[in-house]
Amino acid sequence: MDRIRERLGLPNLPEIYVESNINLLLRRAKENRTVGIEEYVNTGGYSALEKALKRMTPEDILVLVEESTLRGRGGAGFPTGRKWRFILMNPKPRYLICNADESEPGTFKDRIIIERDPHLLIEGMIITGYTIGAEEGYIYIRGEYPAGYKILEYAINEAREHGFLGKNILGTDFSFDIKVYRGAGAYICGEETALIESLEGKRGHPRLKPPYPPQWGLYGRPTIVNNVETLSNIPIIITYGRYFMNIGPVGFFGPKLFPISGKVERPGVYESTMDITLRELIEMAGGIKGGRKFKAVFSGALGVYGEKDLDIPMDYSPKGFGGTGTTIVLDETDCIIDSLLVIANFFHHESCGKCTPCRVGTYEQLNILKKFKNGTATKKDLDYLKHIAKNIPIGSICGLGYSAPQAIVDALEKFPEEFEAHLEGKCPAGVCFK
Amino acid sequence: MAYKYLTEDIIKKIDEYRNKFPYKEQAIIPSLHEILEKYRDIPEKSLEELAEYLKVPLSHIEGIVSFYDMFRFKKNARHHIRICRNLPCHLANYQSLLEKIKKLTNADVGKSSADGRWYIELVECIGSCAIAPAFLIDNDLYDGSNLTDEELKKILEKYK
Numbered sequence: 001m002d003r004i005r006e007r008l009g010l011p012n013l014p015e016i017y018v019e020s021n022i023n024l025l026l027r028r029a030k031e032n033r034t035v036g037i038e039e040y041v042n043t044g045g046y047s048a049l050e051k052a053l054k055r056m057t058p059e060d061i062l063v064l065v066e067e068s069t070l071r072g073r074g075g076a077g078f079p080t081g082r083k084w085r086f087i088l089m090n091p092k093p094r095y096l097i098c099n100a101d102e103s104e105p106g107t108f109k110d111r112i113i114i115e116r117d118p119h120l121l122i123e124g125m126i127i128t129g130y131t132i133g134a135e136e137g138y139i140y141i142r143g144e145y146p147a148g149y150k151i152l153e154y155a156i157n158e159a160r161e162h163g164f165l166g167k168n169i170l171g172t173d174f175s176f177d178i179k180v181y182r183g184a185g186a187y188i189c190g191e192e193t194a195l196i197e198s199l200e201g202k203r204g205h206p207r208l209k210p211p212y213p214p215q216w217g218l219y220g221r222p223t224i225v226n227n228v229e230t231l232s233n234i235p236i237i238i239t240y241g242r243y244f245m246n247i248g249p250v251g252f253f254g255p256k257l258f259p260i261s262g263k264v265e266r267p268g269v270y271e272s273t274m275d276i277t278l279r280e281l282i283e284m285a286g287g288i289k290g291g292r293k294f295k296a297v298f299s300g301a302l303g304v305y306g307e308k309d310l311d312i313p314m315d316y317s318p319k320g321f322g323g324t325g326t327t328i329v330l331d332e333t334d335c336i337i338d339s340l341l342v343i344a345n346f347f348h349h350e351s352c353g354k355c356t357p358c359r360v361g362t363y364e365q366l367n368i369l370k371k372f373k374n375g376t377a378t379k380k381d382l383d384y385l386k387h388i389a390k391n392i393p394i395g396s397i398c399g400l401g402y403s404a405p406q407a408i409v410d411a412l413e414k415f416p417e418e419f420e421a422h423l424e425g426k427c428p429a430g431v432c433f434k
Numbered sequence: 435m436a437y438k439y440l441t442e443d444i445i446k447k448i449d450e451y452r453n454k455f456p457y458k459e460q461a462i463i464p465s466l467h468e469i470l471e472k473y474r475d476i477p478e479k480s481l482e483e484l485a486e487y488l489k490v491p492l493s494h495i496e497g498i499v500s501f502y503d504m505f506r507f508k509k510n511a512r513h514h515i516r517i518c519r520n521l522p523c524h525l526a527n528y529q530s531l532l533e534k535i536k537k538l539t540n541a542d543v544g545k546s547s548a549d550g551r552w553y554i555e556l557v558e559c560i561g562s563c564a565i566a567p568a569f570l571i572d573n574d575l576y577d578g579s580n581l582t583d584e585e586l587k588k589i590l591e592k593y594k
Contacts, residue, residue, distance in 0.1 A: 179454060
C-alpha cells in the first residue's frame with residue numbers, strides 16, 4: 001500500500017483507468033499511489049525549477065511559454081503566455097492562484113495530478129511565480145476532494161522542508177510560498193473572479209469584467225488564475241525547451257488530458273497530443289461499451305457532438321473540440337433530451353443568482369425540457385426554448401451564463417429529429433415518457 | 435464567553451487559519467469545514483459563536499452557509515451519503531444504486547433514517563466519472579460500478 005496515503009489516514013482511493021501514449025503529464029501518475037518528494041526528485045523532478053531559476057530570466061521563460069502555444073486547460077483555452085504578459089504591466093505585489101475547483105460534469109483529470117503527482121503542480125507553480133513576479137501562491141481546491149487537500153498540504157510541507165518553497169529558493173533571491181484553500185461545493189467558484197471572491201471569504205459571486213484578474217484580482221492586486229493542468233505543463237516546457245514544439249500538431253503543442261466517461265469500455269483519464277480525433281480517442285478508451293452504436297458526445301456541459309463530428313481534432317482550433325477535453329459518451333440506448341435535462345438541472349442548481357437572465361433562464365430551460373421528457377411539450381415550447389437559449393448568454397456576466405444553454409443550442413442544431421420525435425410523443429431511445 | 439460548539443481543538447484550528455490568511459473573513463470557510471467535520475452538519479448556534487469569535491457579522495457567515503452546498507444545518511444524522519446525479523452517473527444508472535441504498539438504510543433523499551444513522555443527498559458531479567455511479571460516504575469515495583448487493587452491505591456496515 002501507499003506509504004504517504006497511509007500516513008495521511010486516507011482510505012484506498014478507487015482505482016481508475018489511466019493511459020498515456022506520450023508519458024508527459026501522466027509519467028508518474030499511472031499507478032494509484034501518491035509520488036513523494038524523494039521519488040519525484042529521483043525521476044528528474046525539480047530539475048526544471050533549478051534550470052529556470054539559475055539559467056533563465058523571467059523574460060526567457062515567458063518567451064518560451066508564448067512560443068509553446070500553451071493554452072489554458074480549464075476550458076476557455078486562453079493563451080497562457082498572453083495572460084502572463086498582461087500581468088507584467090501591473091505593479092507588485094502580484095498573486096498566483098491555481099484553479100483546482102474542477103467541477104465541470106464529467107471532468108476528473110486535475111484530480112489525477114493532485115492525488116498522484118502533486119509535486120508536478122507545485123513545481124509548475126513555483127516557476128510560474130518566478131516568471132510573473134509573485135511571491136505568494138494559492139491553490140483553490142474544491143471541497144469534494146478532501147483527499148486531494150490533505151495530499152497537497154503534505155506535499156507542500158515536503159517541498160518546504162527540501163528548500164523548494166519558502167525564502168531564497170535554491171540559494172537565489174527568489175522567495176515563494178503556497179497556501180491551500182478549500183471550497184465548499186459551488187460550481188460557480190471555478191469561474192476565476194468568483195473563485196477570487198470565494199478565496200477572500202465571501203459568497204462566490206463573479207465580478208463584472210473588465211477589470212480582469214491580471215489587473216484587479218485577489219485583494220485588489222494583479223492576479224493570475226491558471227488551471228492545474230496548465231501549471232503542470234510548465235515544468236515540461238522548461239525541461240524540453242524548444243523541443244517542446246516537436247510534441248503534437250503545429251499551434252497546439254504539448255500534452256493534453258482527456259477524461260472519458262459514459263458508455264465506453266474503459267472510462268478513465270487519457271493523455272495524448274492534440275492531433276488525435278474524437279473517434280481515435282473513443283477507440284483508445286476501448287470503443288463503445290458492449291459493441292453498441294455510438295450516438296453522441298457531451299463535452300461536459302458545454303457542447304454536444306454527433307456522428308458527423310467524430311473526425312474533429314481534439315485541439316483548440318475553431319473547429320476543434322477544445323475546452324477541458326471532457327468526453328461523455330452516449331450510445332444508442334441513451335436519450336439526448338433526457339441527458340440535456342440532467343445538464344439543465346445542473347445549471348439551474350449551480351447558477352449563483354447574480355444575473356437575472358441566468359437565474360430565471362436556467363429554470364425556464366429546465367421546465368421546458370421536463371415537458372419534453374413527460375410528453376406535454378408543444379411547438380410553442382420549442383420556440384420559447386430557442387428564445388431563452390439565445391438570451392441567457394447575452395444577459396450574463398460570466399462563463400456559467402455564457403455556457404448554460406450551449407448544450408441545448410448544439411443539440412438543437414445536431415439532433416433536431418430528437419426534439420421533433422419527442423413533440424410527436426416518441427422517444428427514439430425509449431427512455432422518456434415513463 | 436464560553437463556547438458550546440467551538441471546542442478547544444476547533445478554536446486552535448481557527449487560530450491557525452487566521453494566521454495563515456491575511457483577512458479574518460478567509461477563516462470562515464475553513465472553520466465551517468472543521469465544524470462540519472466534527473458535528474457532521476452545521477449546528478445553527480455554532481454560527482453565532484463563530485461570528486462572535488471571528489468578529490464578523492453573523493449575516494455574512496449565514497450568507498456563506500446558504501451559498502455553498504456542502505454546508506447544511508443540523509439534520510441529526512451521523513453519516514452522510516452523497517450520490518452523484520450528474521450526466522456520467524445518470525448514464526450509469528445512479529437511480530438503481532440509490533434505490534438499493536435507500537432500502538438498506540431506510541433513509542430517503544433529503545431525509546434521515548429513523549435511527550439517526552444515515553442521511554442521503556443527491557449531488558452534482560464529484561469528479562469520479564470513471565467509476566460511475568460514484569458516491570461518497572462522509573469523506574470516503576466509493577466505486578458504484580459493478581457493485582454487488584453484498585459489497586454494498588459491507589461498505590455500509592463500516593459506518594456505525
